[in-house]
Amino acid sequence: MNPDRLAKEIFGKPARLDLARWILAQPPGRFFPLGEVVDALPRWEASTVHSCLKQMVSHGLLGQVSPVRGRVQYRRTHSPLWQGYAGFVEGFARLQRQATGDAAPAGGLARVSDLPVAAEPPHHVSSQPPRDTARLDARSDHA
Numbered sequence: 001m002n003p004d005r006l007a008k009e010i011f012g013k014p015a016r017l018d019l020a021r022w023i024l025a026q027p028p029g030r031f032f033p034l035g036e037v038v039d040a041l042p043r044w045e046a047s048t049v050h051s052c053l054k055q056m057v058s059h060g061l062l063g064q065v066s067p068v069r070g071r072v073q074y075r076r077t078h079s080p081l082w083q084g085y086a087g088f089v090e091g092f093a094r095l096q097r098q099a100t101g102d103a104a105p106a107g108g109l110a111r112v113s114d115l116p117v118a119a120e121p122p123h124h125v126s127s128q129p130p131r132d133t134a135r136l137d138a139r140s141d142h143a
Contacts, residue, residue: 003092003095003096006092006095007092010088011088013048013052015041015044015048015049015052016052016055017085017088017089017092018041018043018044019037019041019044019049019052019053019056020082020085020086020088020089021089022037022040022041023056023062023076024076024082024085024086024089026076028076029075029076030075030076031065031073031074031075032073032074032075033071033072033073033074034046034049034050034053034072034074037049037053037074053074056074057074059079059081060077060079060081061076061077061079061081061082061085062074062075062076062077063075063077
């Protein structure tokens with residue numbers, strides 16, 4: 001099994017699965033900039049990561065804010081589609097363990113069954129720069 005080939009056949013770009021894996025490993029509500037993701041996923045070009053992030057924003061999987069002009073920050077929404085991504089991440093990890101004969105769980109991601117089910121529709125973070133983070137967090141908790 002070639003995981004990149006399989007991920008490309010399922011997601012169009014294997015980078016999407018790697019990006020989803022990284023995002024799911026972040027604490028809920030945490031903001032992150034493009035540069036941090038690019039550093040965390042060094043095998044992918046910045047333009048590929050940026051393209052995947054933009055697609056996730058357009059599909060409601062990520063919200064974005066620009067606290068400083070030209071400095072976009074992203075964070076995961078409450079979209080139920082994250083459970084689907086988590087299922088693929090878990091499935092690919094199992095396939096990899098089977099291929100290598102490793103019985104140990106792969107790197108820190110909760111099982112799909114451990115992820116919370118979104119009881120609310122996906123919320124979208126305003127594109128207006130926040131005046132302070134506390135206000136942004138309070139708004140997004142009630143969205």
